[in-house]
Amino acid sequence: MSCWDNVMLGISLVGQLSSDKGYVGKMVVGKLSVIGKKREIDWKSTLEFISNRINFTSRQCNIQDTKDRSYRIKNLLKDLPVYETLYKRETNMIKDDKCRRCKKNEIESWEHIWVCEDNEKSLEDIAQETIYIFEETLIKKERKIDVEILKKFNNDFVRIILEPSKVLLGKNRLWEVLRGVYNNNLNDLTRIKEEKSLIKELWNFLYNEFKNRIWFQRCKEIARLEKIDSIDKRDLKRKRQNEESTEEGGYKKDKNTKTNKNIEKIKKIKLKEKINLATRTKLIGAISEGFNIRNNWDTIQIGR
Template sequence: MKKENFETYEMDVIDEALTINEFNLYWKYALITEDLFYFNFKNEFNWVKTLNFISNKNKFTFWQCNDEDTKERSYKIKIFLKELPTYGVLYQREVNAIANEMCPRCNNEIKDWYHVWKCERNEVSLEEILYETIAEYEEILISDDKKEEVEILRDININFYEIMLTQSDVLLGYYIIWELLRGVYNRKFDEISKKKEYKNLIEHLWNFCYDKYRKRI
């Protein structure tokens, strides 16, 4: 029988352990079996990049720790687990003054994690933000006179946009853009190019998009 080899990555996120092996993720040492992990055997995600992002290593080193880092890590892990204090979550926790789960802005749907991003009262759609963010990213590169990066971006921007609006094989009924909102990096982005400089820019653009969604919705 072939012996399975598993790699384990561990990190601390606000004094709690998030651990991963090849196909499973554990939170507080309990196996997470829902949502992103129903079809995890398909190996759709780059978990190394995902966990580096959630642990905020894309902005801070292992040895750095301050209020900004702590707040960002807290936000990212709560987004990943869909634990932000929406009306739905607060109602389930029986928080005072929360009479029902309905969104107070549109009053049409329960304000759960998904509704936050697609509420009809949002000023812009997820697709519009994506298009504008890619354009803004190019403007920043041009302003910084990063000619090589500009050429790379123009070479990959259509593929990047199309992948974002591709149906997710894991979050059924949603686009891959919804995986990004959770902070999960799909392997399809790694397949756009084998060149290191391309991969670096694609990952940086992905991070830039995540930050824009956080600020605009």
């Protein structure tokens, strides 16, 4: 079994068992001993982070913890509820998979979310700004020693994360941060435990900045746009109803024609449902066998 197979096995375990926190912990740690000899990626820190064990010293189990972990796992597997995914799953009668924010007729894929023109700032700008925001939070908390450590390493940190990724070809390492994958070059910056830990904290802070400033903003904007749409639809329906009720005479005939049309419609929906059921069963099979997840990484590696 190759290093990547081990890694993907570890990650798919996180995904499959995410509903049971205790079990995830055990399985992940169990797999870590065999994961990756190649030191480009620190898979131990990555999986600890994904299973939410960096921020929590004691084993807490609250709603926020569960939400965070769910986001991290879905995000790592590029399985966030973007239009491309929802459209494929035929969720909520979504009409197409295009990005509704920039309206550039581009598919709203996981990748598109992070580079959409509607985003407030580019990934690089957010990364640069994050150093200053993080410094401010340290100053506020009077963590003077940590401020000094940050000053010592901030340039190297930015240099490393802006370098081309060796795992996600064609992208820089910011995309590793986006997915929650910890690059081992960050560990090589120092041997001092406190310094290592602060670099990790900065990395974690950046991960959250991306989530808060891009993903959360995207969700807010989509909710706003969808609300406008549903109001428009409701108004349209009301308008139609008003028009129909004012049409005297031919109204009954209309109703009959409509009933016939409805029967046809129901027949079509039922047939579609049967087809969907078959496709979905096939899809679920593929995912649980791990093929989809592995393909995902392979496609990235050849530089898509």
